Amino acid sequence: MGTRKVARSEVRSYVNDFETKEYLRQYYASVEGDPDEELFTPFHRKQIEFYKKHSSKWDCKTARLLEFSGEERGEIELWKFEKEGAHDWSGHFKFAVNKLENMTGDATTSLNWRDRETLLRQRITEIIGCDICQDYALSRKQDPFNVISTSHTLEVICGTLFEYKAAVKKLVSLLKPGGFLTMFADECQTFYTIGQKKWPCLYITLEQVKEALSDAGMMVVVAEHKEASMEQLQNPTTSDHKAMLFVAAQRVE
Structure with missing residues (x-):
């Protein structure tokens, strides 16, 4: 199947039409029992292992979050400052600590x-506006990043493979020489839904992701994918992804 083009008008409607709270409710209400839990869990473990292996090369004491819309940044601020109406992420933290990090989560543990x-x-330390379709992606100048991690993002905001490769190059330009980029993505997906609205996605494969990284001056360190369950493949409802992928790459110095 060829790469599906996404209309630019559809992509830009994220500014006005994206329902952030419904998106969080639908996709991030919990982890345990998620139909794709068996699909994404190995990759999150792989990411933790990757970070542990390379973390001595950077300072992990601060993080800067990049989000597209003001509404999305507002949701993060509600959570960060523990304000009323914030999304409840406790299930994800329990999953990360108790399952991914093999910790008990009891009060007696050190963390x-x-x-x-x-x-x-x-x-x-900062929540920054980011539009990868602009010449300079960030809302204000930033020092280069040691690590950038993106999850299920580029394939839903880029309309063509050309735009996808350009977006990867822009992300890479934000990295320090020798810095790392990790990516989670849905493979071979043409849509996902939020409520009753169907959002288009760029149909992309693991090989195309690796090619985009290589073209941007990155050395791919990890590249894996895992097929969706037979139930998901036969009865696509919220999305039609065929697999999920995880890639980690280093910017060539």
């Missing part, structure tokens, strides 16, 4: 899930 959530709130 339970509540500690982890508090620590992340403290380490987020």
